[in-house]
Amino acid sequence: MSMEYDVMDKLSNIKAKSLFVGTNDNYFNFELDMLPFEELVPNSIVIKQEDKKENYYFEEKDYAPVGDDVISFLSQFKK
Numbered sequence: 001m002s003m004e005y006d007v008m009d010k011l012s013n014i015k016a017k018s019l020f021v022g023t024n025d026n027y028f029n030f031e032l033d034m035l036p037f038e039e040l041v042p043n044s045i046v047i048k049q050e051d052k053k054e055n056y057y058f059e060e061k062d063y064a065p066v067g068d069d070v071i072s073f074l075s076q077f078k079k
Contacts, residue, residue, distance in 0.1 A: 020041075045069075
């Protein structure tokens with residue numbers, strides 16, 4: 001059984017600062033599937049992880065290029 005939910009009209013209700021991290025077109029289309037979050041979710045940041053992998057099995061080291069961006073985003077919540 002498959003269920004689908006369209007929540008696009010509810011994304012503007014998100015009040016928390018949000019970070020979305022996506023890859024290039026290896027798994028889905030970044031411009032169509034991730035970039036819209038920047039406008040749909042207030043106070044959001046969208047980061048694109050460029051990769052050259054042919055498969056979808058990522059390891060921790062594969063995310064190193066966006067690590068500084070993630071740490072920078074999280075640092076605003078540090079007391």
